[in-house]
Amino acid sequence: MTSRSAQEFITIIRLNKASEMLHGERLAVGEIAFMVGYADSISFGRDFQKQFGLTTKKYSSQGRSASL
Known part of the structure; x- marks a missing residue:
């Protein structure tokens, strides 16, 4: 159903x-x-960085500032 392996999907x-x-x-x-x-x-x-293009720290701070 997807082009990804089971491990990639998980x-x-x-x-x-x-x-x-x-x-x-x-x-x-x-x-x-x-x-x-x-x-x-x-x-x-x-x-995480490979998937989202940001470090966890940058991602986290981005989300906090967007929700303020």
């Missing part, structure tokens, strides 16, 4: 959930990474 779902958490909750990036299934925040950060 990663996208995890990262989308993490993006919601970065906007809505005041948790550390490492905590969010763990909650969405990453063993370490380094691989999480790398995958």
